[in-house]
Amino acid sequence: MNICMFCRVVPDHGRGGMQDVVFDSAKNLVKIGHYVSVITTRHPKGTTEKIVNGVKIYFLNKTRSQKYGADWDREAKEKLVNLHTKQPSDIVHTQGMAAIWLPRFLKEEGIAIPTIISLHGTYWDELKTSINVMTHPKTFFSIVYSSALILLFLVNHLKTMFRIRMFDLVIATSPEQREILRERYFVSSKKIKVVLNGIDTHLFKGGRCLANKGISLLVVARLNEEKGAHIALQAVKELTNLIRDIQLIIVGDGKDRKYLKSTAAKLGISNFVHFVGFVPLTELPEYYRSCDIFLNPTLRQNGYDLTILQAMASGKPVITTNIGSYPTAIDSGKEGFLTSLGDINDLVEKILILYKNKQLALDMGKNGNIKVEKMFTSKQMAKNLELCYLKLTKK
Known part of the structure; x- marks a missing residue:
């Protein structure tokens, strides 16, 4: 399959859970025989595209690095159409809110491709995080700042509620996330699939025993x-x-x-x-x-x-x-x-x-x-994603 992913960040932008999950899943999908391209924001050093472990990464250099906005939406849409014209995609998959506009945009363009969104977190989670910080602050400023964020995340929660439901499949990274999608975003249970995040277990292995003292x-x-x-x-x-x-x-x-x-x-x-x-x-x-x-x-x-x-x-x-x-x-x-x-x-x-x-x-x-x-292995994560893709494309 030809899989096109969208993500705000990849490892070139720095360390973080989102970029590790996206790249691990992409490279493992390549290993099991799929073609994967990732569209992301501007590279810190201006690189426009590269191939890493078989994954083709496109950096949109008219955008702000690691940031969403009108420039990202415009250039990401152009890149998607350009890639699809050259080699039609079988699946379009946005990691997080990177391309939450996908279903509506593809419908307007008359392009019939199954759409998937993976939600590693939601604005509802961000709202609750701000409440947690406000109730356990390190300084008084934390209370003020978190109060402002609560309003912002509430607005974004309401704005994204309908758009998430437009995707053909919504991937939750845990049973708890699945329940949030059902109860707070009103996504049908039939549209939700739980795919647990995974790590490279060849890299992380057991270590020494606990010290006798200290x-x-x-x-x-x-x-x-x-x-x-x-x-x-x-x-x-x-x-x-x-x-x-x-x-x-x-x-x-x-x-x-x-x-x-x-x-x-x-x-x-x-x-x-x-x-x-x-x-x-x-x-x-x-x-x-x-x-x-x-x-x-x-x-x-x-x-x-x-x-x-x-x-x-x-x-x-x-x-x-x-x-x-x-x-x-x-x-x-x-x-x-x-x-x-x-x-x-x-x-x-x-x-x-x-x-x-x-x-x-x-x-x-x-x-x-x-x-x-x-x-929780990255290989299992990729295999479970593949099953989601196959179900949507009937391949």
């Missing part, structure tokens, strides 16, 4: 408020009174890095916290292998971060927040623990349980590895 905690995240790294810092502050040899490794970068370093200093835990900064995907496995427990105290509602799957594949117990789609990945008490939103005491309690019971931590790590291999 404990090493790991956070891998973009450093902004909704990812909850500030909550991890407060938990470590409490733990330094109970565990002498403790360290928190924070991998990632973002606008809050300076604030988080300042917070660590104010809490008196700078000697226990190490800010690594950005790490390439190929170097991440070593950080997972070297930690004892992976922390993800996120406030972000939509989906589940790929980092928890990477940690699970690496054989590490995961402690994350009981919101969004995280219960799909973590069965609390089996692969790790789910904690209450923004609850520092709950997070501390769960860390102490694993610190005091290393066999439980090891068992959870093994359970997580098994679960990822069974449910």
Whole structure:
């Protein structure tokens, strides 16, 4: 099949869950015999097109890098028509809201191609994330900013509600997302298919056993408020009174890095916290292998971060927040623990349980590895997408 995808970002734009999922699914679809092209926003260095692992990527350089807008809509439509004229597409698939205009546009152009939208999150999720941040703020400004975002996301939620229902198939990345699409967007159950996101399990594998003394905690995240790294810092502050040899490794970068370093200093835990900064995907496995427990105290509602799957594949117990789609990945008490939103005491309690019971931590790590291999590989993700395509095209 000739598959044309739309996405705001690809790995050339930087690290992130969306770009990893899109590119992993695309390259695995190529491996099983399909032709895949991806239309995306301007390349940071001006590249117009390239082929990576058999995937043809088109960068629209009249657009803003990683941003939507009238320029993106116009040029993306032109590129789609141009590609379809040269080699007709069998499926057009937008990742997220990148090409939410697809069904109406194709109808206006008289082009009959099945359309699919994958929703890794929705504006409803963004709205709830803003509420989470507002109720667990790092500063007073967070409350003001989140209040403004709530109104914006509510408007966008209402604007996209009808347009999502126009697609031939709507892909949810978890059962929780499926229910949001049914209950908040009124999408027919017959139109929704759950396709779980996956990771490259050849890259992420089991690591060392837990240390006999002390404990090493790991956070891998973009450093902004909704990812909850500030909550991890407060938990470590409490733990330094109970565990002498403790360290928190924070991998990632973002606008809050300076604030988080300042917070660590104010809490008196700078000697226990190490800010690594950005790490390439190929170097991440070593950080997972070297930690004892992976922390993800996120406030972000939509989906589940790929980092928890990477940690699970690496054989590490995961402690994350009981919101969004995280219960799909973590069965609390089996692969790790789910904690209450923004609850520092709950997070501390769960860390102490694993610190005091290393066999439980090891068992959870093994359970997580098994679960990822069974449910969350990039190969399975691509195969499930292929089944969706075949059903729509009747091929």
